[in-house]
Amino acid sequence: MASLSNASATHNQSFLLDQLPLLDLFFPGLGPATSPAWSLLTGGPSVYSRALCIGGLLLLFGKYASEYLGTLLETYFLSKIEVPYTDEAYDMLILWVCSQPFARSARNSLVTIDLKSPLEPGSYAKKKSLHYSPCNGRSYFWHKGRLFVFNRQRTLGEFGGTREEASLLCFGRNPAALRELLDECRRHYLESVENKTCVFEHQEDMWKASRSMAKRDMSTVIINRELKETLLGDVTEFLDPKTRAWYSKRGLPYQRGYLLHGPPGTGKSSLCLSIAGHFDLDVYVLTLPSLNDRLLKALFAELPQHCIVLLEDVDATAVHRKADGSADPSQSVGPNGSTDKKVSLSTLLNVLDGLASSYGRLLIMTTNYIERLDPALIRPGRVDMKAELYLADEDMINQLFHFVYNHPSKTNIPDSEGILHQPGQEGFVEDCELLHLGQEFVTKVPKLEFSPAEILSFLLANKHSPRHAIANVAAWMDKLREERMRGRN
Numbered sequence: 001m002a003s004l005s006n007a008s009a010t011h012n013q014s015f016l017l018d019q020l021p022l023l024d025l026f027f028p029g030l031g032p033a034t035s036p037a038w039s040l041l042t043g044g045p046s047v048y049s050r051a052l053c054i055g056g057l058l059l060l061f062g063k064y065a066s067e068y069l070g071t072l073l074e075t076y077f078l079s080k081i082e083v084p085y086t087d088e089a090y091d092m093l094i095l096w097v098c099s100q101p102f103a104r105s106a107r108n109s110l111v112t113i114d115l116k117s118p119l120e121p122g123s124y125a126k127k128k129s130l131h132y133s134p135c136n137g138r139s140y141f142w143h144k145g146r147l148f149v150f151n152r153q154r155t156l157g158e159f160g161g162t163r164e165e166a167s168l169l170c171f172g173r174n175p176a177a178l179r180e181l182l183d184e185c186r187r188h189y190l191e192s193v194e195n196k197t198c199v200f201e202h203q204e205d206m207w208k209a210s211r212s213m214a215k216r217d218m219s220t221v222i223i224n225r226e227l228k229e230t231l232l233g234d235v236t237e238f239l240d241p242k243t244r245a246w247y248s249k250r251g252l253p254y255q256r257g258y259l260l261h262g263p264p265g266t267g268k269s270s271l272c273l274s275i276a277g278h279f280d281l282d283v284y285v286l287t288l289p290s291l292n293d294r295l296l297k298a299l300f301a302e303l304p305q306h307c308i309v310l311l312e313d314v315d316a317t318a319v320h321r322k323a324d325g326s327a328d329p330s331q332s333v334g335p336n337g338s339t340d341k342k343v344s345l346s347t348l349l350n351v352l353d354g355l356a357s358s359y360g361r362l363l364i365m366t367t368n369y370i371e372r373l374d375p376a377l378i379r380p381g382r383v384d385m386k387a388e389l390y391l392a393d394e395d396m397i398n399q400l401f402h403f404v405y406n407h408p409s410k411t412n413i414p415d416s417e418g419i420l421h422q423p424g425q426e427g428f429v430e431d432c433e434l435l436h437l438g439q440e441f442v443t444k445v446p447k448l449e450f451s452p453a454e455i456l457s458f459l460l461a462n463k464h465s466p467r468h469a470i471a472n473v474a475a476w477m478d479k480l481r482e483e484r485m486r487g488r489n
């Protein structure tokens with residue numbers, strides 16, 4: 001009897017083992033992976049261990065089969081478009097997805113504070129409202145009569161940051177529906193940034209849109225009129241398609257560099273943003289102290305055509321000088337004086353020279369200390385035009401005064417606070433009187449002593465009444481001078 005049951009067990013074992021190649025035929029790799037379990041199952045020590053084995057095998061089989069069928073379905077019956085996290089197309093897709101009803105009912109979501117939601121002072125109901133987007137899973141949705149699948153995964157990146165990937169799938173072997181949907185996402189995104197300047201910042205080695213702000217009109221940046229015209233003329237000429245053709249015929253790298261220098265608060269960053277707004281360009285901000293050579297090269301290689309690259313406070317990355325006074329190309333110092341290896345001068349110069357940079361790029365560097373910059377960094381070719389922004393002279397003081405108090409519709413200067421001074425409203429002053437008050441204000445504020453930022457800040461504190469501004473300006477100047485003295489000691 002015992003020998004009979006042994007014989008039957010041996011028969012079962014050999015029968016099951018015989019099936020492994022068949023299993024492997026349908027699910028490649030599953031046969032060898034499960035063969036030890038098969039042996040345990042057929043010759044295992046007890047009923048419980050066999051039952052456990054069966055359960056495990058079923059689970060494994062179920063998981064493998066579903067993955068296998070999923071891949072089969074994806075390969076033969078679905079169309080798929082992957083959207084890389086590093087590309088702006090990713091932002092387009094996510095923005096659109098978040099506006100769709102299916103995003104609100106996703107079981108797996110990512111929650112963030114919605115920084116863009118309008119906030120009325122005191123409205124706690126709206127303060128820090130939460131923003132949900134589907135994440136780490138598949139979401140199925142119908143769009144224009146077709147079933148789509150949105151898939152987004154978040155994983156830990158190389159340097160501890162997060163990496164994401166997303167894809168869009170639809171049933172059928174024709175990807176036209178996917179492309180149409182992505183085009184809709186693109187239009188939706190472009191509508192959302194219309195009349196806005198998009199600012200991109202770097203995360204590790206990739207660019208991400210960090211904010212979009214209302215385009216700043218050139219008239220709102222008060223600098224020397226001649227300088228403004230020269231600068232605008234130069235950029236206009238550079239962006240002209242004829243200039244592009246001119247560069248390409250001569251094989252010259254189609255790029256232009258500007259250095260804006262001057263004391264703090266003279267409008268360097270504001271000028272850069274208003275140029276971006278005027279020419280409808282995106283701004284890519286590089287923060288050199290947080291980069292190294294590898295990242296800098298990678299970021300320059302990823303720049304799009306026709307954009308502004310803004311290198312703010314470029315003096316913060318002063319290059320080490322050797323004892324003989326020459327620049328040490330391998331070292332740079334951070335703002336705190338640390339000499340850890342960061343962006344080297346040679347790499348910075350190489351990327352600026354256009355070996356790895358992109359076509360139609362406007363480079364704008366800003367600094368408060370031009371004398372601290374290495375001459376190689378600002379030599380012609382890398383910097384084609386240097387623009388010095390000064391403390392406020394008479395004309396600028398007058399412009400700043402009218403910028404704050406003039407009726408926006410008359411001056412074409414938008415009110416920075418969004419307040420319209422209509423006739424009959426408190427603080428409204430007739431044109432000729434305003435002219436007179438402006439002249440009085442100019443006589444009271446010495447030229448080239450205060451920055452436009454300082455004067456603007458004072459005028460905004462008195463925005464409801466130019467007469468108050470004139471009455472308080474002397475006391476304000478004394479206070480500011482005192483603060484400066486204290487700051488120096």
Ligand SMILES: Nc1ncnc2c1ncn2[C@@H]1O[C@H](COP(=O)(O)OP(=O)(O)OP(=O)(O)O)[C@@H](O)[C@H]1O
Pocket residue numbers: 220221222223263264265266267268269270271366367368452453454456
């Ligand atoms: N020339 C100007 N015209 C209009 N607004 C100005 C001007 N200069 C400064 N401001 C205002 O002052 C603030 C600071 O200006 P901004 O950051 O552009 O100056 P900056 O020269 O870049 O300063 P920093 O050198 O400290 O970076 C902004 O709110 C800006 O609107």
